[in-house]
Amino acid sequence: MSEMTSVDKEALISELLASINEHKYGPDIAHIEVHGNEVLGKNLVEGLEVESASIENGVEVSIRVKKGYTIKNPVHFCFGIIPDNGVQRIITTTVIEEGAHAQFMAHCTFPNAVNVQHIMQASIQLEKGASLSYFERHVHGPEGGVTIKPVTRVTIAEDARFSTEFELIKGAAGIIELDYEAECDKNATVDMLTRIFGRFGDRIHIREAANLKGDGAVGVLTSHIALKNSASAVIENEIVADGSYSRGHVDCKEIVQDQAVARAIPIVQVNNHLAHVTHEAAIGSVDSKQLETLLSRGLNEDEATELIIQGLLS
């Protein structure tokens, strides 16, 4: 990529932010904008350290929230490619130090994608008593020419809390191969939620896994997927409970329309008689009770189905 002027960078930042309906951030809000393999803009706040380096087809980002700090406002990350093709590799290493708290919002935008690959390798470490809420929203174009491969490994120390939410409901999903794995120490909590609307020929593969190693660890893995046209999805959610009094729940709901195909493979394994893990999965057409309730208010079947799906993915 050729060297950009500051004017070019500003224009590209504006375009990236416009594609996710965001405006410029205030000085008290930390944010980082990455286009392709270039960090275009960055604003940090006290307690937050971010270092970045360009690599071939992407960037390496190291993030650290310092011990005892609470980052008041969500930290915004914007990753994207504006042209219709390209590859973006994001390698991140995040450490939330002891007793620190933060919320990250990652916006991944590929509004014109025809042939774009977005590959993310994330390593997240939460130290004792820390917390991180990580929200990742994808904005894709209508064609779905995007391949998304986020691989995330999380270690959650004693009394720490990690929650993540992956949302892709605008634009066509394309190909998604999401692989999240978390390991929880004593009294640690992990909460993973995926919300995806697959259309046309989208291919979605979700794997969320939690190992509740420590006593009293808690894990909840939730996938809410709606599929239409000829989209397909495979959801593999797995909880392994080792710790005494660890608790886990796997919840998968998929609404399938048209010729779409869905498969759910919940795996629960309990290696300690004092642990308890549950799972529920509901896959298929829209629930008839919900549908008839809305029909009896005068909505037609399409309107009622849309409202139910909107709720599921909200």
Added chain:
Amino acid sequence: MNLLETKNLTLVKDNRPLLNNLSLEIWEGHIHAIIGPNGAGKSTLANTIMGLSGYRDFSGDILFMGESIKGLSVDERARKGITLLFQEPARFEGLGVSQFILAGAAKKSTSLAEEALHKAGLAPERYLKRAVDKTLSGGERKRIELASIYAMKPRLVLMDEPDSGVDIDSVKFIFSVIKELRKEGSTVLLITHSPEVLKHADHAFLICAGTLVDKGEMARMFDYFNGKCVPCVHVGTPESEIQLKSLAAV
């Protein structure tokens, strides 16, 4: 004027006659009640009038404002002004209370959703931003469903056990919504066992084994149901034919 008439309605499911030649008239602007023992066919009648799945294959006819609605789908019937308060309200993952209440309303305004919640005795500031999901109790969902019916302003409301799951202190809000609906011109058909709810009805139909046994002014019907009505032998039992014959002779 008859808002709705059922004419010789007969519904058989799994070789069991659930409705048996049932004819009745619902007068516009009145509050009617369907009374009868468990399994008499009360909910079946409401589901058949609404046209729910599994309740569409019947003989006889249903007239609404003089026209047959037999061939109409649930939503077509609803758009004519018929709606149903379900005995067991559905849960909607993620669907906001406000969206749900306004789903069938002609005017989609937050003020209407707030007004409807007030009428159902629920504080809008506590409920408007919540979802109609498992975080709400069955009683709360029932009252939210009632609020959605209030917002819809239907011509005919079929209420299947409107007070079930609702705590005693909150039942008064059910009455208040029923009164409001009537004031605004809705006709109500109540299906309930609750004497408190039945007090609000003008007329009642007593049905047993899918057959209309008697009809008339509420107080008389209620006394009859509680005093003289003998326990029924329900359809599907060997004695049901004898029972149906004796009911027909009443």
